[in-house]
Amino acid sequence: MTESTPHRVLLIDDDGVFSAVLARALTARGFSVHVANDGARALALVREHAPESAVLDLKLGSESGLALIPELLAVSPDLHILLLTGYASIATAVEAIKRGAHDYLAKPVDADQVAQALLGTDGDDSDAAPTLHTPALKRLEWEHIQRVLTECEGNISEAARRLGLHRRTLQRKLAKRPVRESGM
DSSP states (O other): OOSSSOEEEEESSSSSHHHHHHHHHHHHHTEEEEEEEHHHHHHHHHHHHHEEEEESSSEEETTEEEHHHHHHHOOOOEEEEEEEEEEOOOOHHHHHHHHOOSSSEEESSSSSHHHHHHTTSSSSSSOOOEEEEOOHHHHHHHHHHHHHHHHHTTOHHHHHHTTOHHHHHHHHHHHSSSOOOOOO
16 A cells, blocks of 8 residues: 555445444545445445455345355455454354455454454465454353343343353353453
């Protein structure tokens, strides 16, 4: 990325606020950013602007970011795809890589992490192994518990039942602080 030719990025996310903030932050770091809020708009922008990279959210409203990966690559085979998700799992990461994503980050992420992942994919070694930035298993467990608890509107007994845990075990897990992510 040079002053005269900024790295072209397509940001594909249905969260307008997140998209605007990340686009502004990446632009401030020297990227040329276009934003799409759905798959159809993303495909049109890939054809129109030929971005070098795409930052793709796993969930695009009722659409799946995973399903969009091969479609994007069909239009632009050299497109480097960074998948973002708030629902990180090893299975999702593996599936994303199988479909052609080059990198994977679990939300929440900051613009520096995204920029680093984008710049790490534009080297000359096109056969480089994909990078998985997944949180630790304990962090995934904590986030899953929080998601289920939210779905149960804070009802500990219902959340414990859905998680297959005894209520007291769930309460002990909730009493602990969230696991901090290292290396990110």
